[in-house]
Amino acid sequence: MPEQSPDSGEEIVRTLVADEQRHDLPADEPSLLIAAVEAGPEIAHNRRRRKGLGIGAWLAIIWISLLLFSAIFQPLLVSTGVIPDPEAQELPEISGTGEALVVAQPPSLGHLMGLNPRGEDILSLVIEGSRRSLVIGFVSVFLGFMVGGFLGLLAGYFKGRTGGFIGSLLDILLAFPQLILALFVVEVLGHTVTNVTFALAIVSTPVLARIARASSLSWSEREFVVAARAQGAKHRRVLWREVLPNTLPAMLSIALLGVAVVIVAEAGLALLGAGVAPDLVTWGNIIQTGVPELKDSPHIVLAPSIVIFLTVLALNYLGDVVRARFDVREAAL
């Protein structure tokens, strides 16, 4: 509303922080801005169509698909002998003193990622681990997305008491550094995959809620929301049909980044010995077992690290693509 009071300082800060979401301006932006101003919306919108997904996005999609494929069809891969079965590896003979006779092997043609000191094929471990790590990543962010997204949407739309209450709730959760909160929750609940997922969901909730809140806040001030109210739409309808579709791209893109963050967090917890119980294979646990062998067999740590790096890279990239594809008009107008 034009004559309404100026935003409180806090709101301005919040909206500005929400600007993290603002995608980086693409190639021809500077001149385009002027051209767009002069020529109306046509120019701006048409550039969106021109842009295909781009090779980077395809690479990212291929990588993620490959991961998902191998995770889902891991039993098949094992049964067809493409990768050795991590459960039924020929364990090395144990000498009388309890030392393994087989030592870790660096990557080779037979074992693309090498073997660990127990003679297990690391590639097969990584695929086994991806089943848990990806589940933890996607499920916890999905939960955080649903709960946090919903809370944020409400907080941004109902600015008054509801917003304030949700805001305080988030502030409390945000007062704990994320990893420490996760550590806390896992220790309290126990080291199962479910509990780690749950802990990381709790951690990602306030983050996603804050993004949703900022986005919802800025969209809720648009005139089309007022217009919908003036049509007689109920709050539920306005939230669902007017605000949500507009906040979704930003949230989706942050959620993709969130999956990456959670995957890293799982590994971090594992490194602290506070993640999923060590007898269950996850990416973090593989790295954790490799740390004592750093000097002689760095590949044990490096192989899963590279997989994590590529996954995070791909997810970040996709997050950016989502943002760029949906926000172009925002930036240009």
Next chain:
Amino acid sequence: MSRRRRAVGVERFEPAPLDAPLLEVEDLHTHFRTGRGVARAVDGVSFSLERGRTLGVVGESGSGKTVLARSIMGLLPKSNVERTGSIKFEGREVIGATPDDLRELWGSQISMVFQDPMTSLNPVMKIGKQITEMLLQHLDISKDYARELALSLLESVGIPEADRRLKEYPHQMSGGMRQRIMIAIAIACGPKLLFADEPTTALDVTVQAQILDLLQAQQRERFMAMILVTHDLGVVAGRTDEIAVMYAGRVVEKAPTKVLFSELRHPYTEALLRSIPKLGAPSHTRLAAIGGRPPDIVNPPAGCKFSPRCPYARERCLEEEPPLIDTATPGHEFRCWIPVGTPENREALEANRAAGAPSALAVVGEGNGMGTAAAPSAPTPHTRSGSIDTKGGA
């Protein structure tokens, strides 16, 4: 440090002979490379401006008037922009000048007042700093003296309590105040040419009048030339010596102000004047709307750019673009095959009306002016609009 360099620059720009025009623009083209193709924002504009005179540039959005102003100043981004033609300021070519040379010109010789005084002042810098910064950049003076100059500048643009204002930030002032500050900054170093780019669009009417008066007074007092860019014919009517009407990146009609209003020849100028609601006309007077919408500068129509909306357009207009044609009145040029006020013009209108072309009806006020409205993806409005219009008028 930069003071020495400045001195060199000043020498380089020794005053030009006073009889040459202050600004000569020859066949200026400014093209933007966009995703869709080349946007010809300014497409072959020529004019010249004498010292102390005022040129009004009038056009709607998309006409290229703002880009024209920025092209002349050289304030466009470097990437994706192509600027060709010639711009001579005091006889010296500006296109191709080095950034250092341009900086010598900016502020001290040519300066600019922008549309929105809120966004064109730095929000986190005090007013005083924003003015003295400019003075210190161009004049070899001390900080204290710069501050005094700033004070007197603020007073001369009508800002009360200038002393206190110097220590304030832009957001603490009203829109009119901010625009006064912008003007103070623009005139601080005594430029010879002032661009005013929609200087009052963001302001209220009562304040608009004050700002326009102020600009005019300062211009006279300092013998500045001024280019006043606006979409409002009312703003330029009483305050310019000459007016250029722009459409789709081109000047379609240019004339001394009085001549333009009394002897206008271009159908667009006519349509623009007619579509404005007049205070003098009784209420509920039906407006003569121009059908269709402003042109797409990336895919402009063939022939005369206004032809799709023109009530007088004939075959030739759709195919062949008219050149600038001189009239008997010195300084009056227009770009039209069938100019307003000629017998051909009346014939064309009759013929179009008989054929039921909607835009023809629109301008004479019988249609509803819905012309091309239904076509989100531009062109060929002539064929398309007819059918829609019949629906609309039903």
Next chain:
Amino acid sequence: MAGHGTAHLRPADEVLLRVESLVVEFPVGRTGLTVHAVSDVSIDVKPGETLGLVGESGCGKSTTGRAVMQLVRPKGGSVTFDGHDLTQLKGEELRETRPKLQMIFQDPISSLNPRRRIRDIVREGLDIWKIGDDAARNAKVTEVLETVGIDPEAAGPRRPHEFSGGQCQRISIARAVATEPKLIICDEPVSALDVSVQAQILNLLQEMKQRYGLTLIFIAHDLAVVKNVSDRVAVMYLGKICEVSGPDELYAQPAHPYTAALLLAIPVPDPTVRPAERSGVGGEIPSPVAPPSGCRFRTRCLKATDRCAQEEPEIREVRPDHFVACHFPMEPGETLAAPAPTAGNGSHPDI
């Protein structure tokens, strides 16, 4: 001005909408200060009439429009529409009035949801109120889109950003008329548009009014535009009504010094008319946080006296159907004569 009172209101049974002593206030952040956006404004509209609400930015005209819609809940006063006092209605009851009371906004692009299709946007009201079956709703959408000059076939499945400002405004109008409202509040509907497009929209509004038997409140800052569309004009200043009259009378013989000053300030597209040697008003609109005492226009008024600071003028009839809130209204033929100012002194309001 700065007047209060209801002398200009017509009998309640003749009008469609009657706004009495409307007050709207906003808190300024959490500073404890208050913006007095609308202070004691009364207006009314007869069925089929267009009321023009004109004033400069910050005069509360848009807030008045929104308060009538109850999009901003007023602090005080009543808004009687069709026999109901909207300020007394809540929740479901208030919602029920929506289809009869519609609004068109200033920014044509931002008032349409960028993620929805034109057809759905226009259908929204019909869907909310479950008017007709699916086929009937589609037919209605097609009809209103055609009436506003948008091709329903081509445009229906597209999204707002594919349209120009003028076209978006047509779509907004289609949306507003789809539920067959009685009253539409147009909040600066043409100020974001190009001159050439503005005329199209103004003409279209007139047509729609006739076709659908609408009553309009037309809010704008452009006096010429308001004059063109209105049957009755109310001039606002800083949250108050200054003057109410028929447009031709008002523009020919303004009675309030503020109206006179506004008219003087408008640039006329005619080079033979010199811009007023002096504008009839200096300074700028004061802050609505701390409005001046008495008549709110007195700080900028050439005719102000001590009385204006102490006593708020009440709206009264100076000529038949011409109401003004001023202690010293202008006589017919009187002009705002005052010493010619020097350059830039316009900001000294204390004359």
Next chain:
Amino acid sequence: MRMILLKLLRLVVVLLVVSFLTFWFGKLIGGNNDLVAKMIPFSSEQEKDRVREQLGLDKPFFTQYGSWLTNFARGDFGELYTGTGKNVTSVPVSEIVAKRLPVSLELMLSAQLLALAVAVPLGVFSAYKANSKFDRGANMTMFGLLALPPFVVALVLAIYLGAQWQWLPTQSDLPNFPLNPLENWRYLLMPTISLALAQMAIYMRLLRSDMIATLQEDFITTAKAKGIPPHRVLFRHALRPSSLTLLTVAGLNVGALIGGAVVIERIFKVPGIGGQLAASILSGQFIQTQSIVLLIAVFYVVLNFAVDILYSVLDPRIRHARAIA
């Protein structure tokens, strides 16, 4: 002022709730009720009883919470119990904190400074040269860094710089800063880099996109039209309004930094508070855990409060919006 007071009030409420949650969670760790048994599992039963009594674990929950909180406010963070059999001894947690906190602070501060020192000039220059080869290269590099988890950097550094090439120390004790600044610095270099890289990428990209947006603003055109040289336009006119978001995010990111520090300290065996916290959670030292977590939360919340206030100081628009309309 009113605004600040309101915020302060909210801050106190948040902290109270946070302290309660911390206390409660701390007691839940381990999942059983015998906290002492988890804390000193190898001590004799008498010793355990003695400690239980000392801690007042038989008292009602809220009494315990109350005395813990008052003690905490006084700077008494409780005791850390260790030992087996009858040799259970205790050390005040505050002493441990006093020794280890400065190390963590030094680590985080140097990481933050390193990140900003690289990110700010790079971000400004990239934005200025938006879309040049330099900008694209820098942006891509930063995008890559963003995907590098701190522990991966740490492990890679530890493998090569530490273990294989032995350029930098890994497993030694931390040299005292005032006595041996160079060694101290060498020691903390790898942890600092590990922590800083991801932050650097975030800051650079953020500043770059904010700068690009700011450079489109009208007031930048005004500054150029005044004939101000580019470096002045960039640093005097554009940087300050662009760095506001950066500031906020830098504040918020201290949370990520703390989390990262916990892992990094553990990898490099840095004697900081993060490593201590992880160890204490894992070994069921609930008193120490509660106190350190609350300490971190207070630090973090207060820091963000300070950023919030600083923000309004840097941006006069907000400062005045608060002062008056």
